[in-house]
Amino acid sequence: MSPTPADQALSAAVQAAADRFSARNPRSAALHAEAVNSMPGGNTRTTLHTSPFPVYMRSGRDFRVTSEDGHVYTDFVGEFTAGLYGHSHPVIVEAMRECVATTGLNLGAQTAHEVTYSRALCERFGLERVRFTNSGTEANLHALAAARAFTGKRKVVVFGGGYHGGVLGFVGGKPGRNNVDLADWVVVDGGYNDIDKATEAIRGEGVAAVLVEGVQGSAGAIAGSFEFMRCIQIAAKEAGVLFILDEVMTSRLSPGGIADLYKLEPDLRTMGKWLGGGLASGMLGGRADVMAAFDPRSPGALTHGGTFNNNTLAMYVGHAGLSKIYTPEACVQLNKIGDDFRNRLAGLTKGTKLCFTGVGSLLASHFTDEGLQEIVREVPENAQLKDLFWYEMLEDGFWLVRRGNISLILGTDEGELNRFCESVAAFLERHGDLVKVSPK
Numbered sequence: 127m128s129p130t131p132a133d134q135a136l137s138a139a140v141q142a143a144a145d146r147f148s149a150r151n152p153r154s155a156a157l158h159a160e161a162v163n164s165m166p167g168g169n170t171r172t173t174l175h176t177s178p179f180p181v182y183m184r185s186g187r188d189f190r191v192t193s194e195d196g197h198v199y200t201d202f203v204g205e206f207t208a209g210l211y212g213h214s215h216p217v218i219v220e221a222m223r224e225c226v227a228t229t230g231l232n233l234g235a236q237t238a239h240e241v242t243y244s245r246a247l248c249e250r251f252g253l254e255r256v257r258f259t260n261s262g263t264e265a266n267l268h269a270l271a272a273a274r275a276f277t278g279k280r281k282v283v284v285f286g287g288g289y290h291g292g293v294l295g296f297v298g299g300k301p302g303r304n305n306v307d308l309a310d311w312v313v314v315d316g317g318y319n320d321i322d323k324a325t326e327a328i329r330g331e332g333v334a335a336v337l338v339e340g341v342q343g344s345a346g347a348i349a350g351s352f353e354f355m356r357c358i359q360i361a362a363k364e365a366g367v368l369f370i371l372d373e374v375m376t377s378r379l380s381p382g383g384i385a386d387l388y389k390l391e392p393d394l395r396t397m398g399k400w401l402g403g404g405l406a407s408g409m410l411g412g413r414a415d416v417m418a419a420f421d422p423r424s425p426g427a428l429t430h431g432g433t434f435n436n437n438t439l440a441m442y443v444g445h446a447g448l449s450k451i452y453t454p455e456a457c458v459q460l461n462k463i464g465d466d467f468r469n470r471l472a473g474l475t476k477g478t479k480l481c482f483t484g485v486g487s488l489l490a491s492h493f494t495d496e497g498l499q500e501i502v503r504e505v506p507e508n509a510q511l512k513d514l515f516w517y518e519m520l521e522d523g524f525w526l527v528r529r530g531n532i533s534l535i536l537g538t539d540e541g542e543l544n545r546f547c548e549s550v551a552a553f554l555e556r557h558g559d560l561v562k563v564s565p566k
């Protein structure tokens with residue numbers, strides 16, 4: 127089928143924006159050209175690759191980042207939810223200094239700091255036991271090992287669009303090619319927020335666990351409904367299947383995470399991101415009888431090694447952030463700001479192909495040709511409009527995830543949220559016919 131005039135106009139607008147991008151970012155282009163000589167595709171973190179080349183950042187301060195090309199951006203990437211505290215928060219910097227000055231880094235031993243931090247996490251999130259890892263991916267891998275050890279079964283129910291780590295991805299409704307345990311996934315494709323499909327899968331033969339996000343982050347901040355999440359919990363309990371709630375992104379959405387917001391009682395929860403205070407960290411926790419699988423005093427316990435599991439810096443800094451910065455009050459306030467922001471954006475996008483989804487401080491933009499204003503599971507999107515939006519928001523000084531996610535940083539200037547709303551309105555106005563939903 128030959129392209130319509132509208133298709134041609136959109137392609138021309140994207141190409142013009144890409145050309146402006148290349149012209150504005152010569153230093154990033156040069157760094158990329160150098161990087162391809164030592165890293166495949168010049169990349170060591172797939173999510174950060176963008177065409178024609180990635181933007182290289184030079185530094186960050188509070189809620190802003192400055193690129194190698196000298197452009198200053200309001201940081202809406204927020205390190206994919208991990209950068210909650212912004213750049214060089216004084217409490218975080220002080221905790222780092224104190225740790226290096228008084229404790230040191232690699233002591234090859236257990237320290238009092240992991241006792242303090244594990245207790246704080248148990249109290250805040252209502253966990254009976256917790257263990258530390260180096261990432262959210264690892265937290266999920268070990269949570270699955272515990273569930274398999276506890277139930278004696280192997281299969282795991284997950285949802286299309288779910289993302290649980292670098293080797294645990296289900297975006298597009300299929301396990302990633304480099305996923306672990308390829309024989310064991312029961313992927314409920316198109317089943318997020320579908321109670322019947324979820325229940326049927328959970329009742330299947332040989333299922334050890336259901337692993338689910340309360341808000342699908344990588345799929346674009348798609349909220350699980352309260353009813354859906356409750357039904358998963360009930361179906362899992364009835365079937366003797368463990369309910370593992372992946373809170374790697376959502377633990378920041380209420381003082382006790384999304385489990386607290388939705389009044390859920392998962393058997394296990396996995397977390398990470400902001401809870402490392404900006405350092406590599408993760409954790410899994412929940413029922414003492416399930417977590418007992420790792421108790422090294424028991425013969426035959428699961429091994430959960432990891433040189434850096436309890437690294438002093440993450441223990442110190444994670445605890446300082448949780449106890450001194452992201453207090454329950456600060457958490458409620460930030461998520462209220464996020465809800466208000468999303469509601470304002472929703473007011474601007476009616477009748478267009480653009481919408482914003484999310485919960486609290488996690489949002490994402492979506493472009494669908496039908497002009498959906500509510501999205502409950504992965505849907506096909508207009509990739510060209512997504513690209514155009516990204517290029518033009520960058521030109522307006524907003525650093526965004528290419529696929530559309532926004533994670534608000536604490537202390538982001540309210541004026542910048544207003545300015546973003548104005549930029550979105552101007553984008554929709556500027557591209558009138560390209561973004562309006564055509565009448566059927």
Ligand SMILES: Cc1ncc(COP(=O)(O)O)c(C=O)c1O
Nearest residue numbers: 261262263289290291343374375
């Ligand atoms: C919901 C969820 N689970 C797990 C992970 C993996 O965490 P990490 O990148 O720390 O391995 C991510 C990362 O984006 C995530 O969003």
